[in-house]
Amino acid sequence: MRIVEINASTNYNVYIQQGLLDSCGDITAKLVKGRKALVISDSNVAPLYGERVCESLRRSGFETSLFVIPAGEESKNPENLIKAADFCIDSGLTRSDAVIALGGGVITDMAGLCGALYQRGVAVVQIPTSLLSMVDSSVGGKTAVNLSKGKNMFGAFYQPSAVLCDTSALSTLPKAEYSNGMAEVIKYAVLRSGKLLSLLQDDADKVIDEIVEECVRIKRDYVCADEFDRGERQFLNLGHTVGHAIERSSNFGIAHGSAVAAGMCIVARACANMGICSEDTAKLIEKLCVQFELPIDSEIDSETLFDASLSDKKREGGEISVVMIRDIGECYLHRTTTDFLREILSKGRGGKV
Numbered sequence: 001m002r003i004v005e006i007n008a009s010t011n012y013n014v015y016i017q018q019g020l021l022d023s024c025g026d027i028t029a030k031l032v033k034g035r036k037a038l039v040i041s042d043s044n045v046a047p048l049y050g051e052r053v054c055e056s057l058r059r060s061g062f063e064t065s066l067f068v069i070p071a072g073e074e075s076k077n078p079e080n081l082i083k084a085a086d087f088c089i090d091s092g093l094t095r096s097d098a099v100i101a102l103g104g105g106v107i108t109d110m111a112g113l114c115g116a117l118y119q120r121g122v123a124v125v126q127i128p129t130s131l132l133s134m135v136d137s138s139v140g141g142k143t144a145v146n147l148s149k150g151k152n153m154f155g156a157f158y159q160p161s162a163v164l165c166d167t168s169a170l171s172t173l174p175k176a177e178y179s180n181g182m183a184e185v186i187k188y189a190v191l192r193s194g195k196l197l198s199l200l201q202d203d204a205d206k207v208i209d210e211i212v213e214e215c216v217r218i219k220r221d222y223v224c225a226d227e228f229d230r231g232e233r234q235f236l237n238l239g240h241t242v243g244h245a246i247e248r249s250s251n252f253g254i255a256h257g258s259a260v261a262a263g264m265c266i267v268a269r270a271c272a273n274m275g276i277c278s279e280d281t282a283k284l285i286e287k288l289c290v291q292f293e294l295p296i297d298s299e300i301d302s303e304t305l306f307d308a309s310l311s312d313k314k315r316e317g318g319e320i321s322v323v324m325i326r327d328i329g330e331c332y333l334h335r336t337t338t339d340f341l342r343e344i345l346s347k348g349r350g351g352k353v
């Protein structure tokens with residue numbers, strides 16, 4: 001089994017192994033005193049894996065209950081958060097019991113927040129089932145639901161007690177969702193290069209456990225350096241400033257991963273055109289995106305994207321941070337004005353969709 005230790009304000013392990021769903025009970029039993037577990041999942045994942053997880057928990061002596069919300073980003077809202085918390089009460093969950101998040105990022109974010117708030121915090125075990133949630137959302141302690149006026153606006157930093165990545169669950173993940181997750185994987189490869197880059201150039205499906213492990217290690221390093229997102233962690237926003245603008249301009253019709261891939265390629269081409277990185281570097285990033293069926297540009301015009309990026313929550317008083325690419329494995333944070341973003345948008349276009 002692959003294990004990545006996270007030493008944040010609390011210490012916990014990320015376990016990566018095929019078939020791990022069947023041992024979630026054993027791992028949870030070692031971490032929590034209570035013997036009640038509330039599994040929170042969505043309407044796609046619960047029918048596939050809910051019973052297996054509950055059975056493993058029961059084998060380890062847990063009394064289980066399962067709370068299911070409709071699949072999709074719209075479900076990540078305060079109403080479902082409160083329903084989940086009410087269900088915790090109905091299930092008799094006490095402070096020594098556990099919330100188990102079983103699903104993609106929507107579930108790991110919402111169940112994480114539910115665990116953080118219920119009785120001021122119970123143990124949360126994250127069982128991410130999408131590639132994106134394995135490599136990104138379940139590690140690092142950011143939990144949230146969306147408000148009608150903004151995504152992820154209502155949340156908390158709350159580290160889980162453990163994260164269990166059963167990569168065999170990826171076999172049922174829709175192909176487009178797999179590609180979405182791959183956009184974040186490519187982001188880590190651009191940030192750090194090295195092993196991950198060569199793993200991606202192999203037959204990625206065959207080395208997916210190693211890929212997940214490597215991504216978790218990279219995310220771990222950024223999270224441990226800056227748990228509360230005040231500096232280092234902003235590197236993880238590579239491709240996201242433009243990506244968020246693409247998501248917002250498309251009214252969230254373009255998926256996050258696709259938007260981030262296009263955003264990363266726009267920044268890479270702009271960096272190449274400004275002489276900050278080489279043409280080859282920008283081409284390699286485009287090639288990786290194409291390899292995983294991700295877009296390398298957007299049809300939305302630059303003015304629309306610029307307007308959308310002005311309302312990005314990361315903008316602080318006319319200043320923004322953009323992650324720039326000098327080379328693969330050599331990125332830097334550029335604190336700049338929104339005018340510079342206009343330049344990136346004008347110099348970075350032209351990739352074929």
Ligand SMILES: NC(=O)c1ccc[n+]([C@@H]2O[C@H](COP(=O)([O-])OP(=O)(O)OC[C@H]3O[C@@H](n4cnc5c(N)ncnc54)[C@H](O)[C@@H]3O)[C@@H](O)[C@H]2O)c1
Pocket residue numbers: 042043044045048071072073076103104105106107109129130131132133136137138139140141142143152169170171172173174177180
């Ligand atoms: N907390 C963080 O640090 C962080 C980081 C990145 C993203 N996020 C959040 O994560 C969310 C996106 O995550 P996501 O892409 O996993 O979305 P998601 O949870 O909506 O999952 C995508 C789709 O795949 C389905 N699915 C998941 N696993 C499956 C499986 N094994 N088999 C079949 N279907 C499966 C889901 O039901 C859903 O329909 C967003 O809400 C985003 O804000 C959080």
Ligand SMILES: [Zn+2]
Pocket residue numbers: 184240256260
């Ligand atoms: Zn992202």
